[in-house]
Structures are given as structure tokens and as C-alpha cells.
Amino acid sequence: MDAWITTALIVLAILVDLAFRVIALVAVPINRKPATATAWLLAIFLIPYLGFLLFLLIGSTKLPSGRRKKQREINRFILETTEGIERVRRDAPWPPWFETVVDLNRRLGAMPLVGGNTARLLPNYEETIAELTEAVRGAKKYVHIEFYILALDDTTAPFFDAMEDAVKRGVRVHVLLDHIATWRYPSYRRTIRKLKQIKVDWRLMLPIKPLQGKFQRPDLRNHRKLLVIDGSVAYTGSQNMIDSGYQKRGNRRRGLHWKDLMVRFEGPIVAGIDALFITDWYSETDELLVRETEPMRPADAPDMLDCQVVPSGPGFEGENNLRLFNTLIYNATERVVLTSPYFVPDESMLYAVTTAAQRGIEVELFVSEIGDQPLVYHAQRSYYEALLRAGVRIWLYRAPTVLHAKHFTIDDEVAVIGSSNMDMRSFTLNLEISVMVRGRSFVEQLRGIQQSYREASRELTLDEWLNRPMRVAALDNVARLTAAVQ
Template identity: 30%
Template sequence: MLATILIIVYIIIGLIIVVSLLLNGVRPSKTLAWLLAIFTIPIGGVLLYLLLGRNRRKSKLFSLQRDLWERNYPPDGTDTVKISEYNKKISNLIYKTSKCPVTEHNKLTVLKDGRNTFESIFEALESAKEHIHLQYYIYEDGILAEKLLEIFERKVAENVTIRVLYDGIGSYSLSREYLNRLRKCNVEVAQFLPFRFGKFLSSLNYRNHRKIIVVDNKIGFIGGINISDKYLKGDPHLGKWHDTHLRIEGEAVDYLNGLFITDWYLASNKKVDTAPFQIKKTEKKETPMQIVPSGPDDDFAAIEQVYFSIMNNAKEYVYITNPYVIPNHAILQSMQTAALSGVDVRLLMSSSTDIKLVDWCVRSYYESYLKAGIKVYLYPDGFLHSKVMLCDDKIASIGTANLDNRSLQQNYEANAIVYDATLCKQMKTDFLQDCSKSIMLDDYQIFSNRPWTHKLIEGTAKLLSPIL
């Protein structure tokens, strides 16, 4: 009798989930996959759906305060800066999805690898007069953390307000002792969606993957580098970590600050008074750019749409550096279509990643790339962690988002989209230099004849690509 009741309850729960899937407009293939899981995996199917399957775009975890974006710009903000017709579609897309307009009073510096990046970060932090906002997915104990604490102690004594926001899962190893030392020196600290049993199912799968620093609303940083000593000392298994970061001076920093403030409110339930923050413009118009945020509760997957649009509009080349290229159908189609149309599409990735399962999943797509004429380069000297996309000497994307479902659909991410030929050419030269040091996979026939055991492992790992 009890077993019958449990079966009936399980079926009712399953039917409720089916109705939810239909109401939320999920793709038929995804609906069928979840139906299969729910009705063939007792208990586990429902738990997996609650953990991984719910549509946050319909059931919002948090609504961005759009006034943070619009308070300094008119509704038609995209028309206040003149950019080329080539870039107009991308800029309009970003503005309509995120309300971040193109800004042009910006001075940009591309920073490569940890040592150069942290030297620039420490210099900016030392210059702080009003506030420091620091937000990271991974914040680990070590040399860098101690250096930051040393600077924070000194700046707090100078009446600088400091807020530190870290992700509850990405920074899980950050010690309580270090956090207590931060609070003891009057640094405000908040944890984004902490790992708690009561909220385990609702929050575990939705992480804040952003890496943002804002100093006095004047200097900002964004990119792939976390607070980890791997960027100084390397990794015992992967070697040196390579990455790309961007230093921004100018009005685009205001949008990085707005992102931090909304995330801070979600994590701490404390509102930050934005009245004292004034946009710091450079003296002359230098580099047009936009900040594009994306998160699981936005109406549109903004960064995915930007990646998709850049590749679809490409005329000459698309160069991508990314450690985790696990494309969904739309991204894979756009890469293949561009390559088959004669666009020079190149992927630069590490020869191995920091997670073996992900490594096999990434490799499972190589054959699809090569068959379409996409050039694949595997970087052998350490771990390449940059998230960069370059197109036609016209557009550069530098940020936090990988080309996988986790970044494009589930994480809170942020990229900088830059419309500047000089910066694009500089980064293209660097990209091609890295390609020259890499192993090129250029023969589809040879690669397709790899051992069947490799294909089997890759195919198995590929089944998990929606959650990796």
C-alpha cells in the first residue's frame, strides 16, 4: 500500500514538472530528456531536475535594477556614440538585452597573465581615495590574498570603503580565518549564494563567475583571472596558467560598478548609495566599448547572443581563445556556418584542462570542427584560461564567459565588447603568436581514425555537456 502511494505521489510530481516544462517554453528535445530522466530514474530524476533543469529566466532568482544602467544615459543611449555600421547590430543587441550603451571616453590596457595583471591591480588599489569594489568567483588563500589584505588594511585607515564579494562555491576553500581578518579591518564582506543545505537545490547550479574590480568608479578590471596563486607559481599538473584581463579607465567603469552593486545587493541584501559615484571620463574620446552582463534570470542569454551574432556577421576571421569550448547547437552551428562560408575560424585551447571529464567533453567536438574547416590549435605550455573572441579587426570580446552551457545559461558572467581596430590588431598578433607555439589539428581524416576507445570516452563525456 505504501509503495503504491509513493508511486502515485512520484507520478504527480512528474506531471507537475512536465506542465512546468511546457509552460516555460523549453525546447522539445530538452523536455523529452527530462521526461526520460524523471520516469526512468526513481527519485534521482526529480532531484536532478530541481538541481539542474529549472528555467531561471521564467522563475527569476533576482531582477536587475535597470535604473542602475539608465540613470546617466537617455533611453536612446546607443545613438549618442557614433560607431560603424558593421558594429551597429552588435551594439544594438547589447543595449536591448542589458541597457548598457556604447561609451567612448575610455582608455583600455590589455593585460596578459597573472604577474602583469596583479601589478596593475595593486597599483590601482593603492590609488583609491573613495571606494574599492572587488568581486571574484575564485578567491583563495595565499600570496595574492595576503597582498590584498595588506592593501585593504592601509586603505581602510585612509577612510576608503572596501567591499569584497566572493562566490560561495568557487571560493569554498577560502578560510574562515582570512575572512575574519578582512572583517576585523572593517572590510565589508559578502558571499554569493553560499553552500547551505536549505538552499542546496535552488542555488548550487547558479554561480557568480564574474571577476570585477572597481576603484573610485574611475578604474575597472574585468577578465578571466581569479585571485589564485596559480597565476604566480603555476600548477603542479598543468604548469603555468595563462590568461587575459582588461584594465578600463573611463565611463564604462560605471557599468562594471553597477554590476557589482546589483550582485552585492543580492548577496548581502544591502543597498549601496550610488549618489556619490560620478562617472570619470577621460579627457578625450578614445575607445568605444560596451559592458555586456548575462545571468540565469535575465530575459535573454545576452552573452550567448553576442557570441552568436559576432560569428554570424564575420566576413574575414573569427579567432577564439577559450579553455572550455563545449558549444550548444546554436554556437556550434554558427562556428561551422562561418567556416564553411569561407571565414577563417580558429580555436585556441589548452592541450589539457584542469578537469579530466571536461577535457574529454571538449575533445568530443574536435571532429565536428575539423570537418567544417575550423582550425584547432592546442596550446602545450601550461593552462590557457583566457576568454577572448576577435573578429575582422573590428570587435574584441574579453571577459569571464566560457563557450559552454554553464557560462552561457547558468552563471552570472560579464564581458567587455570593444570596437577598436588598433586593439583588435594588437590582440590578433598575440593570438597568432600563441598559435605558432601550439599543436595544430588540421587533418580531419587522421583525427577521425583515432582509437575507438577514445571516441567512446568522448561520447560518454559529451552526454554531460549540458551541465558542464
């Protein structure tokens, strides 16, 4: 009798396991890219129950339905309030393909292209924090602050003091910070206490608080970085509000520090960046902030820039940033220069980049010689051989600096700068901001920054890469299997 029960239990376990795998084969690929579905199926089949639990926890790339509904509402609001604002100067040289890219961005992210803007790059980490601090000190009406990581430490303390002074002057200060990203750092509790003490109006973005009914996939994060002052000046880019060593003793011992790039905008584009803050504030609070300034009209100077904000993330139906990046790369006629700390492209972007190189376009990629996230770092390295064989020049920014800037240039006319990496996380999991800029003066500024990177980097050759240790190559290739679910 006992043997019969044992046999029955074994047979039942086999049937359950088989049914489990069949269900996974049917359910997992639904509305997912083949690479992502394959990665999840591999995890489920190799570690069946743990893999399935992970899939249930972080397998959905969609925000809660209520939040997606809010995004659609705010998109309609942006479209209605910016009707006709697309009118910009179409003076030569306007690339013949540029208007279709503008239309693509408008359909995907609702934001218009606006002319009459100026932009200034801020490449120095500490000087950038000092300038942002002074900008807050000069605010007269309101300040909108949004950072993936907003952490109180010796470097950022003056910024918090500036917020406090602004509140005391009667300036309305609204602050958004990503919950999980900031929570990971030792100053999190001190930061929250400080925000409460200085009486700014602050919220956590995408909070994970299940006891309060606030839960979504925990690695869907708001990765944006922006600051708006009185609707007249805006800053955005790659830099978080934290010290350049990210509050880690190990980083300080190794001399490890981050190098970022922010940009200061003035002109009508500020309203677009502010609209993105308003979107995020509405998503977290149900409060729709009213724009407090009249829309700025485009200036008529010859060196003014045309700019377009391109929001992206799981609140949108498509991968707005990926579609923009690929479209621009395919339209390049002379040169593409990419900078991304985490370059883990999906298949479409890998083909766009390598195809550009193979059709004779000069393509360069700036990445760091070292990595701060081991799994992503090794996954990124797994693409180097394909890039080098296609003719892409890869520059490794020398240690101990982590090159964290995120931007690229197309020919001499168009550039994109913002918070978005060129990896699957930024394409599908993170809320990002990118700003597309048309104008030779801005591209020349970025070319100068890229030259400084080149001088601080060493070029990776195919021969060097093919002769790396076998154990390292194996680790790179295994890490690549996780790229689609990182």
C-alpha cells in the same frame, strides 16, 4: 491472500512509475531547450528517483523571484541614469551592422555603448595580481572588488594587505566573492577570517545557507571578475584572485598552471563596470551604493575605443552573452578568432561557428590540450569533428598550461573580452560580464595575444582526430549527453 497483496503492490508500483514518467514527459520540457529537456529526461528515465531528485535540486535555471525582481529594478535604474550616453563617434570605418548589435545589447542588458575609452591587456598571471594590488594601494575614495574565487594564499596575500591598508586610510572597500566557488578551496576559512580581520565590507555571492533561508539552485554561480578603483579605473577578464595552480598539490606536482587575460579600462566604460558591481551588491545586501564620481565624458583622441558592458546570467530573461556572440559571428566578413577554456556550445552557437567557416570566413579556436574539469573537457572534445569538417582551425595550447582566457575578435574592428566561457553553463547558469570593444588598436592588441597562443600551441588535424582511440571517442560522446545540464 499474501499473493494477492504482492500482486497489488507490483501493479501499484508499475502504475506509480508510469505516472511518474508521464508527468516528467509533460513537465520537464516546459520552457526548456529540447537538448536540455532531453538530457534531463534521460537522467530521470535511467536513474528514476535519483534523476528526479537531481532535477528538483538543480533543474531550474532561474534565480529566486526576489532576486529577479531586483535585477529588473536595477536595469531600470541603469536605463534612467544613462539616458543619452550612447552618443559616440560614428567615424569610419563603423561596420554597417554594428549599431544593431549595440541596440541588442542595450535592450537585453540595459548598458549603453560609450566612447572615449582606453584599454590595456594584462596577459601575465602574477604581474596582473601585482598591478591589481598596486591599484588598490593607490585608491583614494573607494574600491569595489568582485571575484568568482577570492582566496588567501602566498600569491594573493599582498592583495589582502593592500585592502587592509586602504581601509586604514579611510577608503571604503566593498568585496564580493562567490560562496560555493571559493568554499571549494582549502583556504576558504582562512580567507573569511582575513576579510573579517581587515574590516572590509564583504558579502558572499549567491550563498547556499538553508538554515538562514538562503537557498537556490547550487550551481547557479556568480562567475564575474572585476575591480573598480575610485570610479576611474576598472579591471575585468578571466582571472580569479588565487595562485595560478589553484592551491592544489596535484597541480603543483604536474606543473599545471592557469593562463588568463585581464584588461585595464579607463574612460566612461568604468561607470558601466561599476554599475554591474552595484547591481550585484544590491542583490546581496539590499543596499544601493551611490555613484561617487561625475560621469566621465568621452575623450576626443582618434584612437579612443567604443565599449559596451554586456551583463548576462539567470537574472535576465534571455541569454544575453549567447545572443551577442552568435550575432557577431554571423556578421563577420573576414575572420573570427575564438578563445575559450570550456567550449561546449549549444546548437545555435555550433551552427554560427561552423556556418562562418563554411561561408569562407577564417575561423580559429584556441582551447587547452589538457582539461581541469574531466566531464566538461570530454564534452568539449565531442564537438571537434564537426568543427574540423566545417573548416575551423583548432589550436591546442600545450600542457601543462590551462588556457583560461575568454575573448574573441571579429574581423579587425570588434572584440569581446570578459568572464564568459562559450559553454551552456556560461550561457544559462552563471552570472557573467562581457565587454564589447570597437577599435582597431584594441583588436591589434588581442591579435598579438592570439599570435602568442598560436606559437605555444599545436594545430589539431581532422586525420589525427579521427584516429584517436575508440574508448576515448566513446567517453567524449557520452560526456556530450551531459552538456546541457552541466
